[in-house]
Amino acid sequence: MSDDLVTFGESMLRLSPPGNERMETTGQLDVHAAGAESNTAIAAERLGAKAAWMSKLPDTPPGRRIANGIRQHDITTDVVWSEDGRPGTYYLEHAGRPRGTNVVYDRADSEFSVAAAEEFNLERIRDATAFYTTGITPALSEQMRETTVNMLSVARNAGTMVAFDVNYRRKLWSPEAARNTITRLFPAIDVLIIAAKDAEAVLDYDGEPTQLAHHLASEYEFRTVVVTRGAHGAVAIHDNVVHEQDAFETDTHDPIGSGDAFTGAFLARRLSGDDVGRALQYATATAALKRTIPGDVATVTKSEVDAIVADRTEDISR
Amino acid sequence: MSDDLVTFGESMLRLSPPGNERMETTGQLDVHAAGAESNTAIAAERLGAKAAWMSKLPDTPPGRRIANGIRQHDITTDVVWSEDGRPGTYYLEHAGRPRGTNVVYDRADSEFSVAAAEEFNLERIRDATAFYTTGITPALSEQMRETTVNMLSVARNAGTMVAFDVNYRRKLWSPEAARNTITRLFPAIDVLIIAAKDAEAVLDYDGEPTQLAHHLASEYEFRTVVVTRGAHGAVAIHDNVVHEQDAFETDTHDPIGSGDAFTGAFLARRLSGDDVGRALQYATATAALKRTIPGDVATVTKSEVDAIVADRTEDISR
Amino acid sequence: MSDDLVTFGESMLRLSPPGNERMETTGQLDVHAAGAESNTAIAAERLGAKAAWMSKLPDTPPGRRIANGIRQHDITTDVVWSEDGRPGTYYLEHAGRPRGTNVVYDRADSEFSVAAAEEFNLERIRDATAFYTTGITPALSEQMRETTVNMLSVARNAGTMVAFDVNYRRKLWSPEAARNTITRLFPAIDVLIIAAKDAEAVLDYDGEPTQLAHHLASEYEFRTVVVTRGAHGAVAIHDNVVHEQDAFETDTHDPIGSGDAFTGAFLARRLSGDDVGRALQYATATAALKRTIPGDVATVTKSEVDAIVADRTEDISR
Amino acid sequence: MSDDLVTFGESMLRLSPPGNERMETTGQLDVHAAGAESNTAIAAERLGAKAAWMSKLPDTPPGRRIANGIRQHDITTDVVWSEDGRPGTYYLEHAGRPRGTNVVYDRADSEFSVAAAEEFNLERIRDATAFYTTGITPALSEQMRETTVNMLSVARNAGTMVAFDVNYRRKLWSPEAARNTITRLFPAIDVLIIAAKDAEAVLDYDGEPTQLAHHLASEYEFRTVVVTRGAHGAVAIHDNVVHEQDAFETDTHDPIGSGDAFTGAFLARRLSGDDVGRALQYATATAALKRTIPGDVATVTKSEVDAIVADRTEDISR
Amino acid sequence: MSDDLVTFGESMLRLSPPGNERMETTGQLDVHAAGAESNTAIAAERLGAKAAWMSKLPDTPPGRRIANGIRQHDITTDVVWSEDGRPGTYYLEHAGRPRGTNVVYDRADSEFSVAAAEEFNLERIRDATAFYTTGITPALSEQMRETTVNMLSVARNAGTMVAFDVNYRRKLWSPEAARNTITRLFPAIDVLIIAAKDAEAVLDYDGEPTQLAHHLASEYEFRTVVVTRGAHGAVAIHDNVVHEQDAFETDTHDPIGSGDAFTGAFLARRLSGDDVGRALQYATATAALKRTIPGDVATVTKSEVDAIVADRTEDISR
Amino acid sequence: MSDDLVTFGESMLRLSPPGNERMETTGQLDVHAAGAESNTAIAAERLGAKAAWMSKLPDTPPGRRIANGIRQHDITTDVVWSEDGRPGTYYLEHAGRPRGTNVVYDRADSEFSVAAAEEFNLERIRDATAFYTTGITPALSEQMRETTVNMLSVARNAGTMVAFDVNYRRKLWSPEAARNTITRLFPAIDVLIIAAKDAEAVLDYDGEPTQLAHHLASEYEFRTVVVTRGAHGAVAIHDNVVHEQDAFETDTHDPIGSGDAFTGAFLARRLSGDDVGRALQYATATAALKRTIPGDVATVTKSEVDAIVADRTEDISR
Ligand SMILES: [Ca+2]
Ligand SMILES: [Ca+2]
Ligand SMILES: [Ca+2]
Ligand SMILES: [Ca+2]
Ligand SMILES: [Ca+2]
Ligand SMILES: [Ca+2]
Ligand SMILES: [Ca+2]
Ligand SMILES: [Ca+2]
Ligand SMILES: [Ca+2]
């Protein structure tokens, strides 16, 4: 049976001091498997899609730790294993204002970053209903820029729907480099997800989100454009119709991965036949729930999201 | 020396992932001994009453863990020990909005749930000033419905004052079953505590709390009715006089057990001779303090509660 | 692609105080997913087989926790989900002499224990090369005795090789009940694994292990009989040939699951074409490695086991 | 109902880095309530005696923590509470050879150390069957030397049996000071427990344990003398009859408190009517079990000790 | 090379239950090295000064733990080591409203508290640009009152600038004792830092902060007076000019040490040549950052503080 | 004041699952700062030398964490800071037999590995009494081979005594590469430390340790050669005299760093004037103590080592 959604990208060992502790003084690190595209696949699976994640990892204890952490969430993990080498890692400290969450990447020269498209199971992409990656993938290396182009071509040529989140990371590349690369990928994309702040940073667009969505949809001929605005909700343009969705009230414990939860839920509900407005509701509710959960992953059930969408949450459920 | 307050009910092993962690992915569980009636006895003892808790447990490592956790708080634990069998347990996940606190009970077929009134030390109830149980007790099993009726009769016949908290749990029984059983217990009760939301769920009463209190007091001839309203404080009717009390501002860490803290403090101050208004102040302040404490139990001192009632709290006391 | 090995049995939430802590005083519990048959499937997969585990669990947070913990190890998990109900759980304390490891089961009335054969994906058994369960499965309930008989029939009738470990648990049933049930299962079994101490307890056989193996092989027409003897190694009879294997020196951290690691490795190597003597080596080495690992599961790689078999281990590998 | 055994002494907050960690670099400390005399009372209660512990503590968070930790074990805690002041504390690091376990006391000027005999509930001593303290108590201060003398007099005059463990601590006083004080207490004592190494350090006696016991029994007219020898077991002289007991094999996790476990079990079994030889068996088995348990306290059950005495222990009990 | 800033004061072992746990029931304590004057030195070093801390500690495991915890932060630690004795310790529980943070000191009779000025390396004070201590130091003992006077004289006589924070601790002395002692120290002081609430408690001044600063500056001839007001920011008078600074928005995790972070940053920026207004900005931003960090110490970098001052913080930096 | 001993080498973030946990399944990692040459400097400082460690690190949270972890131990840390880049890291799993301790390096392309000799404070080497590095340093990269040659030349030319431990790491380079590089360094070395197993692996010498020492001393004109043999002790040749030393009995908790502890103690005692035999005793005792301590670092005091050398250790010291 083929997949509803195949995602492609690097997942890493996320190393974070417990609670608000600082990296400089910590004696322990919490370990999570983390990566935008596996996060998205997991959220999609949990919201009802049959999801797979494709990647490359070294067959070493830290490499296997990453795969195990993702595999437990019941998605298909289609990993190319190298005999040695390093996985990407990153350090994360989090706190409230004015410190916020700080990421220090240590992902250069990972096994994934030097992988060519031919190494992966391209048949899986061709057989799937939808394919997804993000702007992080081409940001990783020259090789990955080429690989991303090739993966999108495979999907495009097979008639697999292509979804893409801009996911700009200023610690990986400059706005100019991102703009040049990503806009060249746009023609292959059907569904674009972009954070309003990334539109400003990368595309230098600081206007109204609805106008941004319109502008992008018409200029690049996307079928669907979703603009996310954090605590201000999201808007989507689909077949020229605008959908707006407020954010749900949330007490944030760990904001990382809420964008991926949003996208995974959005794609899952779309692939299940929900209309864009309904899918935006599920996306926004899943993102809110993610923010209460430590780690990158939206460990949620569809019935929990249903309760938020239906405004049936309780302070204490017993 | 006889007890001021005897409580009767099941206490369980409460198993909760640390912090905001999810049950699905946790590698550790925090362990607490927890049960409405032992929580109430502890709060009462800490607020100045001589309190005892009666229950039944298996004499196994988890069963003894429950008794030890309660006994450390310096109440009298009058436990009937069975040679084997299981104690009740429950899983608890907590988080802020929109997730909230979620309880999954695993308490069916516990040793307590099949115990008859004759197994317990009924003389202790007859000798006490007050007896207390909650609506959770008859919700546990057919046997416990009968046992609860019998325990209340023992108290009533001995002239021991009877206090009762409705404590509706929809994961244990339906509103209809609860209404049928609990209203039949009402004639034996002197002091009724009821959450406004339970009045709505079980008694289908969604009016003004003061009216609810009046209505219940007159219809069922309770001497005292206390209606609790969470962050909106509480009201009481006692001998036809209304007392109102606002909630204290609180940063909630763990909301579970705040109702029990309220009731334990209320009963302790009443048994010490405070009037209903003063007792409501202590009850509300103890509940606020409980919400800052992990676990079900109000590990507080009377002088801490005094400081809140007297508005003498400090951000940092040093 | 069909499975090399399908195992069937209950897996539970294992709750154990950290280190040598006692259940009575612990504030935390380590959580592991644990069950003889999933342990065996994981060890088999890690030693080179394509393994699947079949079971039933409630679709609740603790139920999903069990599946996640097993699924991360890359076996196929073919779980029937019930809407509610309870999973089996057990409490485990461990220590050195004279305390040892103590298990307290709380697994009665689990969803698995009341499942009928028809609820499971029997086609998977028919398609597999080998099928495996243990004496724990029929010990769980009347229903499970019937279900076990039926599962073995399905395998037998489909020509799937049947392996079985006696795995006697005196806290689940008496020696007599075990003997009656298990010996009636013997005719359906091709490969029998039995601990020497279980042979004594259940079959009342306290002679020499080699003689025991001979005796069982001839009396019940097993193709292979393996008798395990803990620190004294193991012996096997296969097609009337005796194989003996000493245990490897090991510093035990957690003995639980070492028998399952043994069996999983033995079956995997046999299914890969190794002869019985070679398979016994891998089985014994995998069991030794398991004893250094916390939890029930043999989180090992085949190359680690290769190194032990080849006597290439180092105190420090760097 | 009066107590079988009343013990008197200081209990402290024990602060120990987890595992083998060093105090210099630790970020966490494990907390235990610890004191020779409360340890002994708990062991006695668990082996069948009705035991009480008398002491003095400040009514502060650390003071209450000590009482809670002891009270959970179901003995009677008869504590005199001072409004403020400090409890005794100590730091403990443990490791195997050649480091061993190292104690750093910080117990000077504790509330207990300046308490007079009159502050305590002396009636409890008079009503009890036996009274117990150790050589640590008079080592604490001039005041405590006087208080100890007075407590022993109260017991002696009331006909309460007096038991005493020499428990020499070189970090509290010199051998000379200990000898002078303790030998002056000897006339009030019925049952003397002494470690062979303390006999050497304090009494300068380095001969054979049986001879030491004979010598002490005849010189000071003790009814019973028990000489403990760690891994070499123990000997007792009682009414001129010698009893010898080997130690049980044990994998030591935390050696602290094993002497107290020994004494508590010995006294409990003697108070239950067991003869000295049988009581020595239970004492030695309880001490062996204690060594597997973190903290000072023998969290054991009588049936666990029964199994050791009867040689019915298992590596894994399930 | 001489120091920019030398601080003098006691640092302690800070023992705090994890999270919101209560001391009464905790099984673990988090350990930090903590003391107003070492906190201040560390903040100053991190904001660009060359800072040293002078103190006295016992050369014991807990004593060395304190020095290690401070030394890691890269300041000069000039510690007089006594062979034995005790360091100061304190217990800290923290929570939100209405509980707040509660400190229980156990610091009487510490080695520091009985040290005379001559024991310290006074040459370091004479060589430094600035010297700093707080009102906690003379609060510790009669000896420390004398020592503080002498240390200030040494600084004054050498022309070293003297800074002083009133830091009133009501659990150490009465307002009257504090006023008498501290006002007698005022003539030796160039830069006074005082919390508005301490001005009220100790100096009985409850007027406007700017007026307070004026009043103190003129009455005691301070060159600089800084009045801190927690969430309401701070004001300073310097050479008769008023500077006001609002607080930055902050999500407080641990408020302890934010005053020391403020002062350390203020002094560092002043010693680097920043004007008082700019130094107040850095002080306020460093204090805000400290409140997000567990423990007493401001583990920050200057560039983090730069970002706050420049309003360049992000929710997530990646 | 100049240093007794300057060491030069890379220190890393050591990431290890707690206890015996496996990397594949762990949710936490213990963090230590670790590197042969900083380990050695710390052991030397603790045994009485004035020691400094020279290295290069990125000024990032993980880079600063490494420096902090080392600096707390009171050695001089002379670190060159790069603005960005990565520090070396490694993963470590440990267990008893047959698993042992397994290291997975992730240290390629670290900032240290590409540093040239000119970047470091060479004056410190010239001013010191002794200089030390190990065979790990030239194993890191082409650049580091050149840098090591240059550092040794600086020392040699300044008349600073040079000590060197072969420290062969097969996961960094082949025996041939190691032999070629290291034997070319030999002429610059005064004191050679070599493990017997490294002599076998690198120099292909598997004879008697005393003969090996003689052979090396005469062939390469070392003044001192120390051959270490783990649990079999060590031998040294110094000025043609042989010294032999047995190992002390030890219960190993963490074997990593025991060689560095040995060398640090040996050099410190030699630099303090002890003869080679006495220095070997201290070296062997310090190594034994290290094996009881988690992490790479010998957190010991000289008086603890004195006690081992003098055979004055106790099971419990109190
Ligand atoms: Ca699925
Ligand atoms: Ca997290
Ligand atoms: Ca009480
Ligand atoms: Ca909790
Ligand atoms: Ca596989
Ligand atoms: Ca596992
Ligand atoms: Ca009892
Ligand atoms: Ca305990
Ligand atoms: Ca510095």
Ligand SMILES: [Ca+2]
């Ligand atoms: Ca803290």
Ligand SMILES: [Ca+2]
């Ligand atoms: Ca030093």
Ligand SMILES: [Ca+2]
């Ligand atoms: Ca370690």
Ligand code: NI
């Ligand atoms: Ni977090």
Ligand code: NI
């Ligand atoms: Ni997590």
Ligand code: NI
């Ligand atoms: Ni996860």
Ligand code: NI
């Ligand atoms: Ni919590």
Ligand code: NI
């Ligand atoms: Ni708790």
Ligand code: NI
């Ligand atoms: Ni509690």
Ligand code: NI
């Ligand atoms: Ni374990």
Ligand code: NI
């Ligand atoms: Ni375990």
Ligand code: NI
């Ligand atoms: Ni585990």
Ligand code: NI
């Ligand atoms: Ni321990």
Ligand code: NI
């Ligand atoms: Ni403990």
Ligand code: NI
């Ligand atoms: Ni304990």
Ligand code: NI
């Ligand atoms: Ni905190």
